[in-house]
Amino acid sequence: MMGAGYHGKHAMSNDRWNDDAFYTRAHWRLRFMWLPKRSAITGRWLWLRFVYEGTAMWTGPGDAVFEFRYHEPTEHIIWQLKGNYNV
Numbered sequence: 732m733m734g735a736g737y738h739g740k741h742a743m744s745n746d747r748w749n750d751d752a753f754y755t756r757a758h759w760r761l762r763f764m765w766l767p768k769r770s771a772i773t774g775r776w777l778w779l780r781f782v783y784e785g786t787a788m789w790t791g792p793g794d795a796v797f798e799f800r801y802h803e804p805t806e807h808i809i810w811q812l813k814g815n816y817n818v
Contacts, residue, residue, distance in 0.1 A: 755786035771800035783807040
């Protein structure tokens with residue numbers, strides 16, 4: 732799975748192309764987080780609360796791959812207001 736694992740303080744890769752490609756494809760939904768995940772923006776643990784889950788599907792030869800990123804509700808709203816989703 733792309734972007735899986737922990738790389739320093741931030742959960743996702745620092746590769747700018749990967750971030751741009753993910754955020755242009757991602758579909759966001761609010762869901763309850765039962766298992767701990769790290770925030771893609773702040774790197775804090777998100778667990779036992781509602782969070783925004785972004786899902787991007789990568790296709791090509793072979794099976795489709797899904798990549799997930801998570802935002803806290805307040806940081807997701809600030810992220811949208813800043814206009815960072817238009818990459």
